[in-house]
Amino acid sequence: MAAPEITVEAPSEVLSGDLDRASDVLKNVQLNANSQVTNSEAMSGNQPPAMFGAGDADRLKKFDESAASSRKGSQAPTPPRSVVGIGNKGKSGLFPLRLPSNSFLTVAKPDYSEAKIVLAMVGLPARGKSYLSNKLMRYLKWLEYNVKVFNVGQLRRSRARQAALQSGVREDHTANWFSHANADATRSRDQLAEDSLEMLIQWLKEGGNVGIHDATNSTMSRRAKIEARVAKEKDIVVIFLESICNDPAVIAANVALKVSSGDPDYADFTREEAERDFLRRIRQYESVYETITEPHLSYLRITNVGSEVTLCRIHGYLQSRIAFYLMNLHLKPRSIYLSRHGESQFNVEGKIGGDSLLSPRGMLYMRTLPALITDNIGDAPLTVWTSTLQRTIQTASELPYNKLTWKSLDELDAGVCDGMTYEEIEAIALNPDLQQEAYPEDFANRDDDKFNYRYRGGESYRDVVIRLEPVIMELERQENILIIGHQAIIRCL
Structure with missing residues (x-):
């Protein structure tokens, strides 16, 4: 059985203190085990995922003026690694720092065009081949x-449906059709x-x-055919993945x-x-x-x-990554909760960025979160993961569970723009007096x-994905986990 992976989603009402509504959302959270969206697709969407905790910039700009008088002073932002003098404004409100014209960069996607692998599954029915695939x-x-x-199997059922529509007769694909004594059925398979x-x-x-051939491929002769066919193609390799379950x-x-599951068979x-x-x-x-x-096979x-x-x-980077990932899987039922930190x-x-403490509204979320989690997980064991930044550690401070701090979960590094508002960043990008040349298109x-x-x-988000891979591996090894993180990090996860 696939271990459920759960994303806790909350509407924007959380920001206005509607914590009862947040609890209802958490109780009605739905599994999304069939999601197959790449990071590039997720980042290009018009609607970022809603999460518990801090709100979007537009809502923050509209924050009530009466609440502003009760705000505490923020701590100075933590400078990104190997960058000095970031986010410091002069008395005039402008930046004394003159940025070079290549300050803002677009990172190219890695070229994986030479990676060509046929991954052929091997195993009896009901051994988790499709789950692993x-x-x-x-x-x-x-x-x-x-x-x-x-x-x-899906190809077989698709063709059977088409044949039934044409002939009006549905083929019998029960156990006898899978008998190796049935010569006609064997040829069809x-x-x-x-x-x-x-x-x-x-x-x-x-x-x-990587093309995954999800089939039983349960005999040496079938595997020999696959190997011989792939060998005819230049620069394509085949590896076999056998799933044994006793x-x-x-x-x-x-x-x-x-x-x-509604199998038409x-x-x-x-x-x-x-x-x-x-x-x-x-x-x-089995017979x-x-x-x-x-x-002589790679498997x-x-x-x-x-x-x-x-x-x-098993040779090469990609094959090694596949092997390492498989070594970290387990089948124990578990839940993974994702929560944004409280408003900072x-x-x-x-x-953006920085290492500020929670706002009064963030403190309210911090105090309410323990009851919200306990109502949903009960007495089950849970481990809480946070970043090294104060706003996530503070959000988790009243949770009665074991806690682990991950540097890899720190927010996306805004570099020279750490501690600035988006308006200030745009002013630098568009104003030739603040830099060597303007580049609004960039x-x-x-x-x-x-x-x-x-x-x-x-x-970039792409950089964050790379540093999150160890977190993904460890998540596969764990049981119940609550991650209290940052917007970019949770998007990437």
């Missing part, structure tokens, strides 16, 4: 590789696997990086999930009939199954989703391509 796809897409799953592989290879030629409870859960079956037939299908495969022992074997991992002939003084002042690129936009001495 989709987990890998999401992880590699997060790293900005072009990844696609080619599921032979082999053809489906070959057609799926051809579509995968063509997709790789058109710009894909835990009866996990297998039973996978079977139950399979027959309750069992449209006219009761649940009990569908389970019995699917177990017969598994036995048909001919051959685990990977071919010493990974994962047993019981992480309890044991075997590697053979810099949020109130419309400034500053406008921030709105057009925020994911790749980097300030001088600072970071």
Whole structure:
């Protein structure tokens, strides 16, 4: 069973103190396990994800004047690494610092065009092959590789639907169709696997990086065919990923999930009939199954989703990343909560970056958060992760759980613009008196391509993704986690 990954989302009413509404949202949070959006797509959206904690800049600018008199003075922002004199204004309100014309940069996407891998799954039915395929796809897409799953079962069902529409007769794809004694069905299954592989290879030629062949591929002869076909293509390699599961409870859960997911193979079956037939299908495969022992193949074997991992002939950066990711997976049910820190003084002042403390409204969120979390997680164990910045540590200060501080969770580094408002940043970008030359079009690129936009001495969203990879790996190893973070960090996660 896939471990649920939960994003806690809250409406903007949280900012006005509607904490009861926030609690309702948390109680009704929905799993989004099928999300397959790349970072570039997420950053280009017009509506950033809503989260608990600090609000957007427009709301902060409209902050009530009567509340302004009660604000505490902010601490000076922490300068970004290896940058000096950042965010200091002169008495005139202008910046004595003259910025070079390349202060604002757009970072190019890495060229992954030479990465071409066929990742062929191996395993009996109900062993988590599709689960692993989709987990890998999401992880590699997060790293900005072009990844696609080619599921032979889905291709079979799609063609069966088309045939039924044309002939008016639905093919019988119950357990007998998967018998290797059924010569006609065996030829049909082999053809489906070959057609799926051809579509995968063509997709790789058109710009894909990793194509996942999600099928049983359970015999040496089938794997030999895959190897021989891929060998005909220049610069494409094949690795096999075998999933072995001998835990009866996990297998039973996978079977139950399979027959309750609306599988058209069992449209006219009761649940009990569908389970019995699917177990017969598994036995048909077990009768001919051959685990990977071919010493010349590149393969990974994962047993019981992480309890044991075997590697053979795994070479290169990308193959190593795949192996390392698989070594960190587990199947224990868990929840991951994401919360923005409470509103900070810099949020109130419309400034970016810095290391300011919470505002009065942020303190209210800090005091309310423990009850909100306890109402939803009960007595279950939980670990709280924060950044090293005061606003996240302060937000977590009253939570009665173990806490871990991550430097990798620090907010996106705004470089020379740390401690400025967006109006001040735009003034530098557009005013030739404050820099060597004006470049309004370059500053406008921030709105057009925020994911790749980097300030001088600072970071882009792309840079943040790179430093968050260890966090992602550790998240896969953990159970219940609450991350109290910053807007850019939570967007990237």
